[in-house]
Amino acid sequence: MKRNKSLLVFFISIIILVELSRGQNNRKTEVNVGVVTDVGTVLSDIEMRCINLSLADFYSSRPQFQTRLIPNIADSRNDVVGAAAAALKLIKNKQVMAILGPQTSMQAHFMIDIGQKLQVPIVSYSATSPSLTSLRSPYFFRATYEDSFQVNAISSIIKLFGWREVVIVYVDNTFGEGIMPHLTDALQEINVRIPYRSVISLNATDHEISLELSKMMTMPTRVFIVHMSTSLASRIFTKINEIGLMKAGYVWILTNGIADQLSSINETGIEAMQGVLGVKTYVRKFKELEKFRARWRKMFPEMELNAFGLWAYDAVTALAIAIEEAGTNNMTFSNVDLGRNVSELEALGLSQYGPKLIQILSQVQFKGLAGDFRFFKGQLQPSVFEIVNVIGTKERSIGFWTEEIGLVKKLDQEQQSVGALSTWKDHLKHIIWPGEANSVPKGWEIPTNGKRLRIGVPKRTGYTDLVGVRKDPITNSQVVEGFCIAFFKAVTEAMPYDVSYDFFPFEKSDGTPAGDHNDLVYKCISGNMARL
Incomplete structure (x- = not known):
């Protein structure tokens, strides 16, 4: 039910936008562009509202422009194959000159291949995976930052x-x-x-x-x-x-x-x-961005604007600028000889407009809501x-x-x-x-179910200022102290990770020494520390 309601609001807003554009389009050339998105998701709702606002703002401030972008929406249904199918449907039925989207990097991988083969630019404002760069497609533009x-x-x-x-x-x-x-x-x-x-x-x-x-x-x-x-x-x-x-x-x-x-x-x-x-x-604050944020809060108080919405806004602006500059010649797809054996993809033909559009789109520069907009090797640079x-x-x-x-x-x-x-x-x-916690975590420590460091402490009758073992008269517990102990604690506390340890005095049940220093060392190297 929630998805149906979102779809209804979504498509109503698109219809209003298209009708508004047509009202301004006396003697203007309408240019179909596709938008592939996961309709009904929060991110899609934000991005589509930004796309609508971008087109309305752009053409209201440039009435002299001879072209008008007409967005055609296709639902990718949160699916990789769904995104590819949506792109093919837009190219086949609407002969779109470019496609905005898709929403995820997984979806983009297939769509980029389609765009490359049919010479249709793919402009994504939310596909951030570096693996997409390795495809090296001149028809893929990342209007966002690579991860x-x-x-x-x-x-x-x-x-x-x-x-x-x-x-x-x-x-x-x-x-x-x-x-x-x-x-x-x-x-x-x-x-x-x-x-x-x-x-x-x-x-x-x-x-x-x-x-x-x-x-x-x-x-x-x-x-x-x-x-x-x-x-x-x-x-x-x-x-x-x-x-x-x-x-x-x-x-x-x-x-x-x-x-x-x-x-x-x-x-x-x-x-x-x-x-x-x-x-x-x-996103650096400036006057125009703050105005847009204020307008957004007034229009959509239940929805918080994010960076992806701003990139969607700027991506549409860039595409509108590029298409106006590219003109309206050759907005067709080449005819394919259906008499020979061709694949369904090849049967769609090649966009004759794509090569010129990607050349101009690569050179578009302006001050966008998300900052300076300029493609460098097909993507924005933070x-x-x-x-x-x-x-x-x-x-x-x-x-x-x-x-x-x-x-x-x-x-x-x-x-x-x-x-x-x-x-x-x-x-x-x-x-x-x-x-x-206010203190910086050390980043490493012995887990609660891990082994703690067992440290044997010699029971001495002399030089107890270096290492000494005594019994606390109040708690009746053993206290290990002295210069060597203090030095050891200071070193462990200064280490970049936590070391959990326990002191084990080398003494008999009556409190007398259990042996000399050599005896203690022998117990350690022979693995008999558990008997301390």
Whole structure:
């Protein structure tokens, strides 16, 4: 019922837009473009509203333009094959000159191949996997940021706090796998180990998620990087909280795939994510953007605008500019000799307009709502990421990362002052960690069900200021003290990970020494420490 209602609202808005466009289209050339999206999802609802607003704003401010984009919607139904089928339907029935979408990287992989073979540009504002770049298609334009751009921001956070090991938790699909080679390389450059990779299916049951998390609980590593969709992240963090992996001492870092859409996660999911850090796409504030945000809140108070919506807005603007400049000649598909044996795809012919359109689209530049819009090698290039800390019902900004100067509290921080910084507090604002802890987690510790370090302590009659064992008269417990003990504790506390240990005095039941130093060493190397 909910999906039907969303579909109704969605198509009504499209009809109004099309009729409005036609009202302005006296002697204007209508150009069909396709939009492939998962109709009825939150992300699709936001993006489609932004597409509608973009077209209305663009043509109302440029009445002299001779072309008018007419969006034709096709539902990909949250499916890879569905997206490919939707693209083919748009090309066959509407002869669209370009296609906006699809929503996910998995869907984009097939659509890019179709666009390449039929010379129809594919412009996606939400497919972020680096694996799509490897396809090297001149007909694919990424009007968003590739996931690999954020890995240096993530590694800078790891390096700042001195953590030496991390576990990566990611979804088992093209989106999840795409970032892995780049993230692995970035962590290796700062000598950080990845002892385990947790790969979780998008359709994993709660029981399967619990089993995987329980496995991670037995590991000493306490720093985790999470890269997946918000729907899966919400389920996983709820389980993480239930199992006890959000206690003090744990560190969770979100990629921008989650951090950019925290507003779409339900209340239960956000409550389970208290204290996590996130790398978020930074959209610089300026007058036109704030005006648009104010208008959005007034028109759609129940829906929070995100970066993907802004990219959708800018992508449509870019396409409208390119089509106006390309003109209206050759807006046809080549005829195919149906007498010879051809595939169904080949029978659609080749777009005669595509080669010219991609050439012009590659050169389009303007100041968009999400920032400077310009394609470099077919995709947008970020310069800044925001670092956030999830507290309460939303995230709080604690700093920024730039390629030039790394992590800083403020973007106007001078570069020469950054080099003189000595502690993490000079780079980032105050952080509240999981478990409401204020101290920085060490990132590594012996798990509760793991073995603790057993340390034999000699019972001495002399030089007790170096190592001494005495009985507390109040608690009747043994107290191990002295310079060597204090030095050992100071070293372990300064280490970048936690070491759990217990002292075992080498003495008899009556409190007298059980032997000399050589006897104690022999017990250690012979494996008889359990008898202390």
